Amino acid sequence: MNRTLFNPAVFAYTLYVKFADPRYWVIPLLLMTAPSFGLVLTMSFPHPPLTDELQKAVAGGIHHYFLQSVVYLLFAFMFISDGPAGGKLVSEADSLSLLFTRPVTRFCYVLTRYLAAVVGTSILMLGALLLVYLVGLCYGITAIDISLLTVATIILNAASWSSLVIFMHSAPPLIAIVTVFILMGCAGVGNIYSQAEQSANAFLELLKTICLFINEWFGDFMPTSIDLIAMTTASAFDIYELAIFVSNIAFFILIAAFALSCREFSYGSE
Amino acid sequence: MPLIAVENLTKTYRQGKVKAVDSACFDVQEGEVFGLIGPNGAGKTTIFGCLLALTQPTAGSILIDGMSPFDLDVKPQIGFLPERPCYNRWMTIRQFLAYHHWMAGRPTIEREAEIKRVLALVELDVDIKRRKVKEMSRGMLQRLGMAQALIGHPRIFFLDEPTSGMDPLGFILIRKLLLKCKEEGMTIVLNSHHLHEVEKVCDRIAFIRKGKIEEVADVAALSQVRQILIVSWLACDIDAGPVLAAVSESSGCPLIEASGEAAKFTVSGNEKAADIIASLSSSGLRVYKSSFEKRELVELFLTSPEPNSEESLDANGGSKLPDE
Numbered sequence: 001m002n003r004t005l006f007n008p009a010v011f012a013y014t015l016y017v018k019f020a021d022p023r024y025w026v027i028p029l030l031l032m033t034a035p036s037f038g039l040v041l042t043m044s045f046p047h048p049p050l051t052d053e054l055q056k057a058v059a060g061g062i063h064h065y066f067l068q069s070v071v072y073l074l075f076a077f078m079f080i081s082d083g084p085a086g087g088k089l090v091s092e093a094d095s096l097s098l099l100f101t102r103p104v105t106r107f108c109y110v111l112t113r114y115l116a117a118v119v120g121t122s123i124l125m126l127g128a129l130l131l132v133y134l135v136g137l138c139y140g141i142t143a144i145d146i147s148l149l150t151v152a153t154i155i156l157n158a159a160s161w162s163s164l165v166i167f168m169h170s171a172p173p174l175i176a177i178v179t180v181f182i183l184m185g186c187a188g189v190g191n192i193y194s195q196a197e198q199s200a201n202a203f204l205e206l207l208k209t210i211c212l213f214i215n216e217w218f219g220d221f222m223p224t225s226i227d228l229i230a231m232t233t234a235s236a237f238d239i240y241e242l243a244i245f246v247s248n249i250a251f252f253i254l255i256a257a258f259a260l261s262c263r264e265f266s267y268g269s270e
Numbered sequence: 271m272p273l274i275a276v277e278n279l280t281k282t283y284r285q286g287k288v289k290a291v292d293s294a295c296f297d298v299q300e301g302e303v304f305g306l307i308g309p310n311g312a313g314k315t316t317i318f319g320c321l322l323a324l325t326q327p328t329a330g331s332i333l334i335d336g337m338s339p340f341d342l343d344v345k346p347q348i349g350f351l352p353e354r355p356c357y358n359r360w361m362t363i364r365q366f367l368a369y370h371h372w373m374a375g376r377p378t379i380e381r382e383a384e385i386k387r388v389l390a391l392v393e394l395d396v397d398i399k400r401r402k403v404k405e406m407s408r409g410m411l412q413r414l415g416m417a418q419a420l421i422g423h424p425r426i427f428f429l430d431e432p433t434s435g436m437d438p439l440g441f442i443l444i445r446k447l448l449l450k451c452k453e454e455g456m457t458i459v460l461n462s463h464h465l466h467e468v469e470k471v472c473d474r475i476a477f478i479r480k481g482k483i484e485e486v487a488d489v490a491a492l493s494q495v496r497q498i499l500i501v502s503w504l505a506c507d508i509d510a511g512p513v514l515a516a517v518s519e520s521s522g523c524p525l526i527e528a529s530g531e532a533a534k535f536t537v538s539g540n541e542k543a544a545d546i547i548a549s550l551s552s553s554g555l556r557v558y559k560s561s562f563e564k565r566e567l568v569e570l571f572l573t574s575p576e577p578n579s580e581e582s583l584d585a586n587g588g589s590k591l592p593d594e
Contacts, residue, residue, distance in 0.1 A: 003342060009372035021360055082358070095356055101322050102373040103345035265324040 014116035059143035072161035097265035121158035163252035171259035190215025272297035279330035306461035308478030349424030359404035374422035408435035
């Protein structure tokens with residue numbers, strides 16, 4: 001049997017099962033409408049005349065939402081975890097153990113679930129962008145950017161958040177939480193160190209360098225995000241930032257595959 | 271060449287402190303129904319985990335059709351019924367079976383016919399397009415589990431406690447189904463506490479205790495080799511207790527029960543039975559009747575060497591057992 005990196009059954013199941021029951025559409029719809037709701041609220045209250053500056057400020061706020069929103073995390077978790085969106089979760093160890101008696105490799109499972117999460121999260125986030133753009137048009141706001149670069153930025157950020165969540169899903173829960181906690185801790189320390197003066201202690205300097213590296217690589221308490229619009233409008237395209245972004249995603253996918261390969265299932269308890 | 275060959279399989283946990291399976295050796299021939307029986311915590315589930323490539327053995331080897339269970343080519347050949355129904359609850363029955371058919375890598379064109387076939391096999395007659403998995407009873411879930419395991423015509427069928435949660439009709443259905451699968455040449459490996467059921471369907475069984483396989487035996491031969499000899503004697507003044515103990519020790523046949531003027535011994539053949547009768551007569555007991563009683567599998571297991579009184583087996587198929 002050929003070893004494939006993509007399993008269409010897992011892909012279709014991951015996307016389909018979330019919306020098989022209309023009762024479970026409520027939470028994704030609420031999350032999708034969050035930026036539009038915010039815009040409606042803003043525009044419903046007394047506000048200054050809709051000048052170009054105000055339009056740009058509103059559009060900038062919305063753009064920032066699609067860069068760093070924690071909604072990516074919620075959507076990615078929704079797609080990667082077993083169970084319908086907002087529905088009752090099942091024991092993932094149990095469902096995975098039954099799945100792995102079928103001809104699917106663990107690496108293939110990780111990649112397929114990851115791709116499904118990227119596609120699902122991107123669709124919902126792009127839906128949210130389209131919705132907020134249309135609501136903006138109703139209020140006469142035309143500055144909201146829905147260019148191809150924005151679309152690509154959303155897809156890439158969905159890819160970044162999904163890589164973190166696929167790791168959380170693949171590793172045993174405690175190990176996953178501890179790993180992410182340590183990485184976040186180092187990133188936080190790195191952020192603080194970056195503002196500190198140089199120390200005479202060589203050990204502390206080494207620690208600082210490591211923490212700064214993790215901070216740069218992992219992000220500050222969040223997965224790294226990317227803004228293609230800012231990158232393309234800058235004087236020089238930042239290849240280093242792109243490399244960090246891609247390697248961060250690859251890192252999480254690889255450790256997810258590794259964690260799942262090492263994981264043992266006894267179809268009842270672990 | 272056996273279809274499944276297990277050599278010195280060992281699985282330890284906690285850096286070797288807990289030995290779940292200890293040098294287990296057995297093989298399963300093609301078309302055979304093989305049962306793993308043992309009390310809770312004996313290691314049956316761990317052996318299943320290793321056979322299904324869900325757990326990496328610490329030592330030893332497993333070959334399924336000459337391949338490692340981790341080999342992707344082995345997977346389409348196996349069907350697995352887990353003890354605890356852990357299915358995707360919100361799917362309809364049709365969606366659930368279609369998903370597993372797809373996962374098994376079977377052609378799409380066969381899907382609907384295959385779903386109908388397996389549902390007919392397990393006698394699950396419900397509206398499969400509307401009924402959701404979460405709306406099914408435990409017994410129905412077990413039937414659904416059987417259906418998903420049988421999808422794609424597997425060559426080897428692994429069943430973990432197949433009658434768990436089933437009513438008496440379900441017991442009969444499972445037995446019928448297993449015998450039908452056997453007729454079709456399917457190899458079946460099952461583990462169960464319900465020893466009466468195991469006895470009725472298995473060709474061979476492996477007794478497991480504390481991670482060790484104590485014996486692999488042919489069910490038909492086993493019930494003939496080890497029988498219960500019932501002897502009765504005329505009432506007399508002799509204290510039968512010490513005589514029975516001495517005869518049991520000298521013949522090597524365990525004394526099961528003694529009451530009044532009758533006793534039961536486990537014997538392994540007619541010669542041993544004759545020895546016992548002769549010894550009792552020479553000790554002064556006037557034996558006037560002796561007969562053999564057919565033994566149930568559970569009795570064979572419980573009277574095998576070094577039984578552990580703390581371990582539990584469900585001979586009646588009904589009592590609640592602690593989790594493994």
